[in-house]
Amino acid sequence: MNADPVILAVQASWAVTAVGVGLWVWGWLKAPTPIAKLRFYDTGVVLIFSAILVRIITQERALTWFDWGMVVFGPLFIGAALWRLGRTSNLDKT
Template sequence: MELTPASLARIVSWLATGLGVGLWAWSWMRETNPIQKQRFLDCGIVLVFASTLVRLMVQEREMTPIDWALALLSPLFIAAALWRLGRTACPTDLER
């Protein structure tokens, strides 16, 4: 198998998906602090949906209606998760 940029992107996107699912699992099973739980979930959402977008971009087949739905909804989920991550960030010395 020759390593092309598209195949490298596909491999890295699957690794990011695994990491995102791992963050989801960690937040559901291990984390007890509600803010930390939400932050782990949001980081997992960003990783999973961003890697889904990467796989949609490098796929070699025509896009199905499910692919189009993911392409339209993924940026919304990513934006919402990044907004929540910004809202739950630790305050800096300037904000205290």
């Protein structure tokens, strides 16, 4: 059995999407502080948008307007979430 890298990437992106949604849910239900909630949300955003971009890049059909929107705005959301994660990295230590 040959492992196709594209299929592996798509399957891994679905697993990462599940982890990202799990972080959103965990932040919504179980985060002890507002900063922790924000950090769970931001980490989920990074994982979900990254996984979506992987699936867009690996698809074989032509890009739709939604795909192009995700390609343009996805990295902006990822960058904003990473910036906010960096800014809040020292605020949650008690």
